[in-house]
Amino acid sequence: MTDYNPQELQKKYEEWCELHHKQLEAQQQFLKAEALQNELKDYYLNPQWMADREADLPIEYSGKEHSIFSEDALWSMLSDHDELARKWIRLGLDAIDKK
Numbered sequence: 001m002t003d004y005n006p007q008e009l010q011k012k013y014e015e016w017c018e019l020h021h022k023q024l025e026a027q028q029q030f031l032k033a034e035a036l037q038n039e040l041k042d043y044y045l046n047p048q049w050m051a052d053r054e055a056d057l058p059i060e061y062s063g064k065e066h067s068i069f070s071e072d073a074l075w076s077m078l079s080d081h082d083e084l085a086r087k088w089i090r091l092g093l094d095a096i097d098k099k
Contacts, residue, residue: 030088037081044074
């Protein structure tokens with residue numbers, strides 16, 4: 001028979017609550033990021049993106065990330081999103097399958 005330590009389990013429960021809250025926030029952030037990505041993808045797939053890029057339009061950006069005129073940056077955004085979505089699906093399925 002397992003001997004449980006209620007105090008330790010209380011700490012674990014509180015940690016779980018904190019992590020669960022962060023997971024819910026991450027879901028909301030994922031949805032917001034997806035909305036931003038959809039707008040960027042629409043622009044990237046529109047002929048205007050290529051025209052703007054070829055016109056070498058001046059654009060201000062923080063330098064923390066690449067310019068939206070970087071073809072690799074937007075392509076990576078699309079593939080990174082898909083990869084992250086697959087990982088979340090797998091995490092969810094793994095969690096359900098362990099029951």
